[in-house]
Amino acid sequence: MKKNYLLAKWLNNELSAQELAEFEASPDFEKYQKIKKYSEHLEVGALDEDTMLATILQHKKETPKVISISKKWILRIAAIFILGIGLTFAMQNFIPQSQVANYAQKTSFYLPDDSQVVLNSGSKIEFKKWKWKSHRKLELDGEAYFKVAKGRRFEVITNLGKVTVLGTQFDVKARKNKFDVTCYEGRVKVNYKNSQIILTHGQSVTFENNKQINTTTTSLKPEWIDGIIAFKNENIQNILDELQRQYDITIQLKSNTSNSLFTGKLPSNNLEVATRIISTTYNLKARKINSTTIIFEEK
Template sequence: MKKDRLLAKWLNDDLSPDELTAFEASPDFEKYQKIKKYTAHLEAGDLDENTMLSNILSQKKATPKVVPLYQKWILKAAAILVLALGITFAMKAFMPQTETADFGKKTAFSLPDNSEVVLNSGSEIHYKKWNWDNNRHLELKGEAYFKVAKGRKFEVQTNLGKVTVLGTQFNVKARKNKFDVVCYEGRVKVTYSNAEILLTHGQSVRFENGKEIKMTVSALKPEWIDNQICFYKENIRALLDEVERQYNIKIDLNAKDTVSLFTGKLPAKDLNTALQIISTTYHLEAKKVSNNKIIFDEK
């Protein structure tokens, strides 16, 4: 213990002359002297805790990633595009869809459940894609032929009446004061005012000015699909209105007989033949004033 105390005092140059003489005479003095010589250059600096903490924090802090300006612009543009596409999709799903067939044309399309629709000339349909499978409802103006896929209740609403089915083929026509429904397959329920009528294959019904007229149909599909205009007890003005729609023309009638009823067919792709049949039936003379205007005069 005394030896260790002397060693400590010697290292601190704190020995008295007598103690130094005795220490230098010890057998281990030469070894102590070598250790002191080789460790003399080592220094323990003052501990600066604040500096040490700052160094540690600076080493852990990640170098910020610099994003070029053009990359920021691309990211913003992509975000705007995604948002725009989302809004467009939502609008298409929620907003009413419209399908039209202009005069002189027919339009065929499929509904979201793959039900098939053919619109006759001068007709249009409105419906919504959103939740279609659970709410198969559409609005019809004019005439259309439907091949309905099986599923939930399918409704066709017109300004004159409504047709309800589950899965079948039928034709609906609502023009002016006349509402016609023909069932070609399955069953359909027709609602007109306060009346409900069930039609099966080959049956049809017409409501005109509030009166019901039942008819039997032998065709497998509407004649107008094959470009034949079919009439059943139509007056000449109703007949000419349909010819105007099919050929996209204007017809003026100068005749006294507008009451006689016509039952038969007219071609929808041969105007000259159609005009000849009308002229012969009603004893009229057809004059082409222009490419899209015809005048019927009495002979």
């Protein structure tokens, strides 16, 4: 800043003796001196006002070209932005949304109408958000507990059957060839092949091998939500399949054990206790191969 100030005063011959001595001692003085020398021989032509005006007007005519280019870029950016919003909207509304509970996990989430869903281990749900409140329909693979908000008809579709409700709490389980539905509040309509049944509070139905079994429950919600696996007249293979889902392990059965059915409860958060109950009930020995593999065999 000081150098520029001294340069300006030097060009106007306004430097004091001390300032002049300081300026001449600067490393750039020789360069400044040459510039001043040659600039004194330059001639400035007369000002052509007409030419200057024509140049200014010409620049004004060319200005819209610059604006036009900018508009093109703005339109492109806007188009990309709108396309991005459209794709996001389509993915969130038209493309099926998935919720999964992997083995040894449970997943809780809300649907667009604030209906609550809890997925049991090894289960999956798919649904579309588009016009959800007027078309409340989802597909279930596995087991889930629903607290349905009041509204239009709510449908749960599985590969074994369909459950239809308006506003209620219920549990649906579709595993292999067994279809279980329990109503904890309100009413549900269950469709299984050519059969249709209405369940009310505390009623359950099981369809397996074209047989229908009706039972009742006093529970207010599925016991698996609280870490308990409840079985009613279940064979050992289905019990072991459920343990594999709950603990994310591999279980092998090497025994010609009886076909007796099991009614009882197993913990889903204590594998040692669960295996001990199975071993005692069926007179088997549980052998742990590694952290993820257990073999049940005859004693």
